[in-house]
Amino acid sequence: MIDTRLCHRYFRRCKFPFVGASLAVVLSFVMFSCGTPQGKLCIEGEYKGINQADFLILSTDGGMDHVDTLHLRNGEFEYLCDLSYDATFSIVYPNNTNLIIWAHSGDDISIDGDAQELWKVKVKGNKENELYTEFRQQCEENDLVSLRNTAARIIRQHPENAVSVHLLTQYFLMSDDVPADSINRLYDVLSQAQPESPKVAALAGIIRHSTALRKGAPMPSFDVVTADSTHHSLASYKGSPFILYFWAGWQGNAYVLHRELATIKEQSNDSVKVLGYSLDVDSLSLRINGPSSQTGIPTYCDYKGFNSPLVGKLGITSLPRIILVGGDGKIQRIESDVTKLKGYRF
16 A cells, blocks of 8 residues: 555655656556545644644544654654544644644645644644634634634534534633523534534533533522521522622631622622532531621531532532522622622622
């Protein structure tokens, strides 16, 4: 079998200003034979503004079981590997940014870019890479609003494309400031276009989990009894805004958190209620670090830490987490910095 790497190198670097008819036939046959065979993946890259460098390449979904290296010499690299099924690869640049590549068995992918503008690198070889290149080219300013607007448009226009799954995950699910309704609408577009896709089906569970703690999402129901034997539930706060904040004594700044929230409560003339939810696992820490009776903030603790049921429902993995819930029972704001609630009109 002809080595595809040699073929690519030969026809890219050699010039044939005068080719006879019979020689042209031979060359056409050889070039046809040089296509990347099934079971293989060929990636070629050419970067301006850089002579030598090493890029890392890895697969995010099992396309390869190790991290490999792309050796860039004279601004170019050629890479051949085994690939028997559809997969995504990530090329990691020395500045720790990365380029996502979609690949199928037998693909011959080409990359053309400039070291000074890595975001605008052009990737050809299949419809996924060409669509993702289009996305990146249309987001020259690279600001989050522009990225999301362009991503949403591409998802709606190309819901059958694997790139749309990546865009939904990267630019909507990875942040907690995107309204749950927006995410669900985009997911519905994908699921209708790709009803048999395992990746789209897997997104459903991720979305349910990630949108639980998101602006516009309904606050999960809860019913807890604080140390003063008072019941607090979502229903008991109906019609009134309230702040539910998750904290723990081992944070180190719990006192400041309690004090700031007590001030916010006082400045609202008690129009907003505040409920603390401790993730401490022992009563001593809770007693020493909890809010004092003067703050007027009741606190609940089941001593289960991050294994507490409501913590799991909301997907909370870091502290503090401050949730403002409106009188309609929907989440209005999620903060980790209490000072961002100062001056908020409840």
